[in-house]
Amino acid sequence: MTSTPTFGIIGAGMSGILAAVKLQEAGLDFRVFEKADKVGGTWRENTYPGIACDVPSHIYSYTFALNPEWSYFCSPGSEIQTYFETVVDRYGIDDRIRFDDAIVDCRWTEDERWKVETASGYTETFDFLIAATGILHHPKLPPIDGVDTFAGPSFHSARWDHDVELDGKRVGIVGTGSSGVQITGALANRAAEVKVFQRTAQWVMPVEQTEYSESQKEDFRTDADLLTETHDNLQEAFNTGFATSILDKESGMSDAIEARCREILAGLPEELQAKVTPDYRAGCKRLVVSHNWYDAIQTDSVEIVTDSIASIEPTGVRTEDGELREVDVLVLATGFKVDAFMRPMTIAGIDGVLLDEAWADRPSAYMAVAVPGFPNFFMLNGPNSPVGNFSLIQTAEMQFEYVMDMVERVRDGQMPLAMVTEEAAARFEDERTEAAGDTVWATGCRSWYLDDRGIPFAWPFPFDRFRREMAEPRLGDYVTA
Numbered sequence: 001m002t003s004t005p006t007f008g009i010i011g012a013g014m015s016g017i018l019a020a021v022k023l024q025e026a027g028l029d030f031r032v033f034e035k036a037d038k039v040g041g042t043w044r045e046n047t048y049p050g051i052a053c054d055v056p057s058h059i060y061s062y063t064f065a066l067n068p069e070w071s072y073f074c075s076p077g078s079e080i081q082t083y084f085e086t087v088v089d090r091y092g093i094d095d096r097i098r099f100d101d102a103i104v105d106c107r108w109t110e111d112e113r114w115k116v117e118t119a120s121g122y123t124e125t126f127d128f129l130i131a132a133t134g135i136l137h138h139p140k141l142p143p144i145d146g147v148d149t150f151a152g153p154s155f156h157s158a159r160w161d162h163d164v165e166l167d168g169k170r171v172g173i174v175g176t177g178s179s180g181v182q183i184t185g186a187l188a189n190r191a192a193e194v195k196v197f198q199r200t201a202q203w204v205m206p207v208e209q210t211e212y213s214e215s216q217k218e219d220f221r222t223d224a225d226l227l228t229e230t231h232d233n234l235q236e237a238f239n240t241g242f243a244t245s246i247l248d249k250e251s252g253m254s255d256a257i258e259a260r261c262r263e264i265l266a267g268l269p270e271e272l273q274a275k276v277t278p279d280y281r282a283g284c285k286r287l288v289v290s291h292n293w294y295d296a297i298q299t300d301s302v303e304i305v306t307d308s309i310a311s312i313e314p315t316g317v318r319t320e321d322g323e324l325r326e327v328d329v330l331v332l333a334t335g336f337k338v339d340a341f342m343r344p345m346t347i348a349g350i351d352g353v354l355l356d357e358a359w360a361d362r363p364s365a366y367m368a369v370a371v372p373g374f375p376n377f378f379m380l381n382g383p384n385s386p387v388g389n390f391s392l393i394q395t396a397e398m399q400f401e402y403v404m405d406m407v408e409r410v411r412d413g414q415m416p417l418a419m420v421t422e423e424a425a426a427r428f429e430d431e432r433t434e435a436a437g438d439t440v441w442a443t444g445c446r447s448w449y450l451d452d453r454g455i456p457f458a459w460p461f462p463f464d465r466f467r468r469e470m471a472e473p474r475l476g477d478y479v480t481a
């Protein structure tokens with residue numbers, strides 16, 4: 001290892017920016033590789049109408065860059081994108097990011113360093129490699145008959161075409177996850193008709209859209225303690241209360257959410273109520289929150305279509321009952337391939353073993369950060385991370401502290417390199433898999449939380465355990481000689 005370790009960071013989204021700022025502050029050398037032409041990750045790619053975060057903005061913020069300017073309790077996506085760009089500017093890390101050049105290959109070399117190669121042929125070597133590529137970035141297009149035959153504009157929710165006129169048009173939306181629900185809310189009063197093709201009803205938790213007043217923002221600007229307190233209190237309430245309780249199927253949180261949703265559902269016309277009332281536990285799929293879904297679906301322009309889609313045709317969507325609903329624009333809000341992570345790039349560890357081989361069955365990571373056979377390599381928000389309805393920023397901050405702890409141990413000679421043992425990874429995987437069966441995610445629904453075996457892949461333990469594991473790495477789980 002070089003006397004001052006160097007770091008390659010894959011991705012300039014939320015986690016990659018975090019890693020870059022922290023490494024810069026620590027005076028360490030790093031380069032960030034970004035396939036696109038600007039930072040922001042998911043917030044750069046998802047620009048659909050109505051996009052907002054469903055985690056309160058004051059906790060969807062870095063602890064080192066709390067933001068007094070958030071306009072809403074849950075702010076719009078464009079504001080979040082601006083926030084990340086502002087952080088990059090403020091910390092001056094822009095010139096450490098290599099834009100528009102996707103990594104194609106990362107390889108552990110004989111001199112025990114990571115050699116990174118990009119699509120343009122650029123290569124650079126580093127002591128440590130941090131993958132900060134996120135989970136939800138490979139759009140999943142539905143395998144529906146004729147999906148390519150639609151004659152009008154058609155795009156995935158994460159590839160929104162802003163040149164397409166929507167006002168007064170007939171818009172079809174396939175999917176009612178967080179994206180489809182937000183798009184429906186935004187288009188209900190803009191489009192002439194909105195046909196929402198719903199395969200499974202969602203629990204949609206109604207929330208107020210609370211706007212911060214100028215005077216509240218001024219208070220946050222002038223009182224740093226107030227800003228910190230707001231962040232800390234919200235984080236405590238949200239992560240240890242709501243987000244942790246909802247993953248425990250016995251906690252009663254699901255009952256409380258269902259009860260709140262049912263109050264609203266009871267006020268809907270009977271036929272609509274029957275269509276949008278789920279038949280599984282709240283929280284089983286990722287909970288959708290919305291300030292305008294229930295109003296939107298009662299708008300004359302919106303139709304919830306529950307008949308299965310038979311095919312997509314040049315002029316619209318045909319359902320199994322034979323009816324063709326003609327639309328001018330077709331939006332596929334059909335989610336993401338959640339098992340890709342940093343792939344399709346190749347990552348080759350010790351003896352040239354590929355991550356694709358290590359993950360031949362499915363992706364997994366010890367403590368959600370490390371993989372045996374891949375030394376000095378860590379992931380932020382990688383496989384088995386807490387997802388659910390947690391703040392991914394808090395998760396990434398804790399993971400990064402863990403990474404730096406391990407880096408320091410390598411630097412001061414406590415271990416030759418940072419590599420988890422096969423045994424520890426297998427033990428963690430067994431324990432995680434067993435615990436996953438007790439979560440609300442395993443109570444019987446189809447969701448992107450489930451792996452190919454139908455087992456939830458996310459961190460299944462209380463968030464406090466994650467906090468503890470990240471704060472105190474189990475050194476015995478790492479290779480020592």
Ligand code: N01
Binds near residue numbers: 052143179199286447
């Ligand atoms: O994707 P999803 P998303 N035929 O996978 C349907 C985050 N996020 O982009 O429920 C017909 O949740 C599918 O139906 P079903 C957040 O973590 C956050 O909405 O599987 N329908 C479902 O309705 C979220 O969970 C925010 O039966 C098909 C939908 O498409 C994650 O991103 C905003 C189909 C996919 O829902 C993903 O959300 C947006 C088919 N062949 C996203 N295939 C906020 O912070 C799929 N569907 C607010």
